[in-house]
Each structure stands twice: as C-alpha cells, then as structure tokens.
Amino acid sequence: MIERRLRETGVRLRRLREELSVVDEQLSHLDDEADDKALRSLVAETSGAGVEYREAQLHADAMRKHRLHVQNSILELEGKQDELLDKMSQS
Numbered sequence: 001m002i003e004r005r006l007r008e009t010g011v012r013l014r015r016l017r018e019e020l021s022v023v024d025e026q027l028s029h030l031d032d033e034a035d036d037k038a039l040r041s042l043v044a045e046t047s048g049a050g051v052e053y054r055e056a057q058l059h060a061d062a063m064r065k066h067r068l069h070v071q072n073s074i075l076e077l078e079g080k081q082d083e084l085l086d087k088m089s090q091s
Contacts (some may be wrong), residue, residue, distance in 0.1 A: 030060040
C-alpha cells in the first residue's frame with residue numbers, strides 16, 4: 001500500500017514539475033509582453049495603450065499566482081513523499 005502511494009506521489013510530482021517548467025516559460029513571455037506594453041504606453045501616451053498594459057500585467061500576475069499554487073503543491077507532495085518514505089523504512 002505504501003509503495004503504491006509512493007509511486008502515485010512520484011507520478012504527480014513529475015507532472016507538477018513539468019507543469020512548473022511550462023508555467024515558467026509562459027510567465028517569462030507574459031512578463032516580456034507586459035514590459036513591452038508598459039513602454040508602448042509611455043511612448044504612445046494614449047489611454048488605449050495604458051489599458052493594453054494593464055491587461056497584459058493582469059495576465060502576468062494571474063500566471064504568477066498559478067505558479068505559486070503549483071510550487072506549493074509540489075512542496076506539499078514532497079512532504080507527503082517524505083512521510084511515506086519514513087513509514088516505509090519503519091516497517
């Protein structure tokens with residue numbers, strides 16, 4: 001039973017780490033886009049450019065929040081994995 005849970009936890013950890021890698025890539029792109037739109041809004045001095053910047057920044061912030069959630073899930077699963085390994089070594 002412990003071994004099965006360890007395998008399941010390992011699979012979930014791999015998937016979350018892969019997801020974190022994708023999220024990091026997307027976040028980098030979204031941050032670059034927000035920076036670009038911030039510069040455009042300064043140069044253009046129009047309200048439309050400012051709106052585009054705020055929308056891009058909101059997308060980047062949402063991705064940052066998702067990244068934090070994935071990181072926390074990884075930490076939680078790593079803790080669970082450690083507990084399972086401890087139980088396995090005690091039996």
